[in-house]
């Protein structure tokens with residue numbers, strides 16, 4: 001088989017979407033094909049073509065991603081990855097990933113990120129688990145806020161239509177800078193998301209939007225009536241910019257009557273709701289796994305852009321190349337050196353360290369990072385892990 005790898009043309013878009021959808025097990029409607037097109041810049045995609053048929057697809061969104069400390073850097077957001085069942089395990093994905101690496105270099109994107117359909121695919125391409133994903137179920141009957149909390153009962157209102165879309169877009173721009181791992185969303189992204197959320201989905205209602213001056217929450221309801229009302233509230237998004245918004249939004253959500261269970265696949269892994277409640281056990285984790293994966297492309301840029309928990313200097317050897325990562329008087333830098341390493345690791349674990357979502361100590365126990373002693377590991381933990389847990393709540 002002779003496979004050609006190239007940028008798709010506009011005319012190839014419907015075939016490209018059908019090929020990708022097939023790999024994920026669905027057939028796109030003409031409406032979906034038309035609707036998705038504006039979200040994608042086809043120049044950022046590569047396809048594999050065999051005898052005129054598209055057999056492989058991969059592309060990258062252009063994002064800005066927040067690193068610990070609140071700075072943002074350009075990121076290559078790998079997406080739409082698929083290879084036809086007829087051509088799998090012939091190295092098609094390997095070549096597509098190489099082309100996307102090349103593209104990130106050319107476009108000056110110092111980090112690549114993705115969500116993986118399966119956990120076994122991306123380590124070989126240099127990606128490590130950068131953020132964790134936690135699914136929650138909250139038993140509403142026992143989830144009572146502790147007394148005396150300063151809830152502002154006038155702070156939250158329902159918004160609809162364009163007002164909801166606009167409030168979400170403006171608030172997202174503030175929120176995403178407050179949490180490492182969160183990414184930018186452009187106007188098209190907001191429009192498309194809003195359009196999708198305006199419709200019922202999977203036997204759930206269309207989306208309800210709660211607006212706070214410093215945040216928002218979006219949820220759908222799955223109606224469920226047994227002997228008594230036991231609706232399920234699916235929290236689509238929960239975006240508090242401040243702790244006050246976090247409290248006020250939770251006070252409203254916990255007060256939505258006729259709801260038995262509140263479920264979310266999108267809350268941060270360090271969500272603070274349990275600490276607001278009289279009974280911490282009302283909040284259960286039903287699922288904990290890898291969230292966003294990251295691959296460091298330009299260490300000097302990304303590790304130089306982030307903030308660290310301590311002023312220190314650690315030399316990290318990654319696949320034989322040594323990087324001195326330093327913070328002095330709050331100023332960070334990362335540069336290539338030859339001096340003796342404090343930590344020796346590989347590309348995936350370097351990606352894991354970038355956002356501070358995985359501790360060096362855990363990577364050492366997992367035998368993907370080596371340090372001369374526990375003291376160096378403790379220094380690395382104090383250095384790389386900072387502030388709130390990184391989180392990427394936009395699945396792409």
Ligand SMILES: CC(C)(COP(=O)(O)OP(=O)(O)OC[C@H]1O[C@@H](n2cnc3c(N)ncnc32)[C@H](O)[C@@H]1OP(=O)(O)O)[C@@H](O)C(=O)NCCC(=O)NCCS
Pocket residue numbers: 023024080081082083084087088089090091092093094095115116117118120121124
């Ligand atoms: C995952 C997928 C893109 C792989 O494409 P592919 O062209 O078969 O991959 P390659 O031939 O380049 O494989 C490269 C290596 O990765 C391994 N690999 C590929 N897919 C893997 C998987 N799902 N789990 C574990 N290893 C995998 C291969 O065995 C191969 O290993 P080797 O170099 O030791 O032989 C393809 O199977 C697919 O389209 N799956 C369904 C859609 C999907 O999950 N896409 C990913 C979205 S994030």
